[in-house]
Amino acid sequence: MNSVDAAGLGIGDEHPPRIMGVLNVSEESPYDPSVFDDPSEAARYVDADLIDEGADIVDIGLESANKRFDVLSADEELERLHIALETIESVSGDAIFSIETRYAEVADEALSQGFDMVNDICGFADPEMPTICEEHDVAVAKMASPPDIERPGVIEETDWAARKSPDWAADADYVDQVYEALKQNGLTDKTIIDPAFGGWSEAQTLEDDRETFRRLRELRALDRPMLVSINRKNFLGEIAGRETDERLPVSLAATSMAVERGAHVIRTHDVAETRDAALIGKAFTERASASVDGITISRLDVNSTREFRLQLRERGIDPAFADDWGTQLLEVEGLDTDASEQLISIAADHGAVVQRTSDGRLLLMGSTTAVSDVSGRLNGKSGSLDGLGEKLSKLLR
CATH class of the missing domain: 3.30.70 (Alpha-Beta Plaits)
Known part of the structure; x- marks a missing residue:
């Protein structure tokens, strides 16, 4: 596993699970405990409810993810950036600050003025994003998404027949599409992959999310740390028959399972509880590696034939060997x-x-x-x- 250094914070198998708390400075967002437009109030929230509760990373969004609202342009995001910058200047606690944006221009400005990493919800749809992140030598979370800067996460609406091949598109299921979406436009050395849980489009179903969660280990074949955002998501609530405000227990159960299956960063609004659940998942995770005299041996995750094939394919080896061995x-x-x-x-x-x-x-x-x-x-x-x-x-x- 290729671990990532995010401004001194190690992210990967050999490190503890990292908790990403959420702050929004969106004018459109409906009331939410994490939404602020006043930097002083936002800073107090970050210190008391995120960092003091155990957040390692604070992810700051400039616009609402609600599909009812128009997508902001890069210029409109830049006009709001000052609120985020004033907030992090007022925070007294120690954390890594991540800017959530789809635009390389916004990422460049944010990184130049104090942010430590990027959370790209459009998966490098802006082709300059990986270059900007490499120039600043920062970690970047890349969410599985089509090559469309205005439509994050709508994997099933991608024209895979044209983008990949007609034969591949005919046989590929939803998780196959997530896997390929994460690979498109490349990965930097400091990329953290995000399989895009949640209702990003009408095409994405609760069963898609459940199947992605079941097969989370397969994404480890990409050899990058993984971020998951599953806090109070619908695919968990439906299983237990719980509404959003009653979904903390199912979120915590899923957090432990996600860490055991390969997640390294958990994005959440419930920081303290999620931290504890992630630590439990880490404590009961079995992944072995050993080093001696500069030589390292690691046991790869191959709990199914599909995972075995993926690990071979990503290393340039004929995946058919998995069937024989x-x-x-x-x-x-x-x-x-x-x-x-x-x-x-x-x-x-x-x-x-x-x-x-x-x-x-x-x-x-x-x-x-x-x-x-x-x-x-x-x-x-x-x-x-x-x-x-x-x-x-x-x-x-």
Whole structure:
């Protein structure tokens, strides 16, 4: 994992999870505890409710993310920047200050006058953004987004057939699109990736967010630290049947899981509670690395064949190797005697092995290629084998 130095703050596997608190200086935003237009009041909030509560980073936004409002131009953001700058000058606590903007021009001005990093919600849609961040040698959070400076996060509305290829677009699911969106326009050495949770467009569904969260580890193949913004999000609230003001418990549960799955920065309005949940997630995360005499060995996250393939692909290695070297161990129960014997025979024909457990279940073992071949042979079988091949195929993805 390529760790990032954000103005002296280490972000990556070997560092504690970092908490990003939120401050908005938007005139359009409806009432919210984090919205201010007076620098003195904003500074007091940052000190008391963000830094004192455990925020490592303070992310300052100049405009509302509410889609009801028009997108501000770079000039309009620059007119508001003075409020943010006066705020950070008045803050007494110690934190890294991040400017949330989609414009390289705004980022350049903010970084020149006291900001430490950038949070780009349009994923380098402004082609000058990575250059500006590299010139200032700063960390930059890059949110998965289409190449459109006015439409952050609308991944599914991207013309992937033209941008990637018709074949790729036909087969790609939502998380595949997030992964490619994070890669488009490149990554700086200090990029922190953000998979863009939340309702950024009508096309983005709650199931899209849930699937992204399930497969969060796959994004580690990009070899960059990860930021997630899941605080009180709808995809969590729907699971528990909770409205926004009742979603703190589900947000904290998800925070621990996100850290365990690879998140390094958690963006939140509930700083103290989120910090504690992130530390729990970190304490029970198993990632191993060792160094001796200048040599470092790290165990990569390959908890599924898909993750194995991604890690190989990003390193320029044929991902098909994952099918031959990745070992599958699957338990099958509920087959009758005849179906069990058929499965044992089919497995043996394709280089896989089936063993019976003491309580009558079956263990199917073999390489991904072997088990995939078994699943193919099972398709169309009748009796209790009906549908087993399709289920096996889904588990191997």
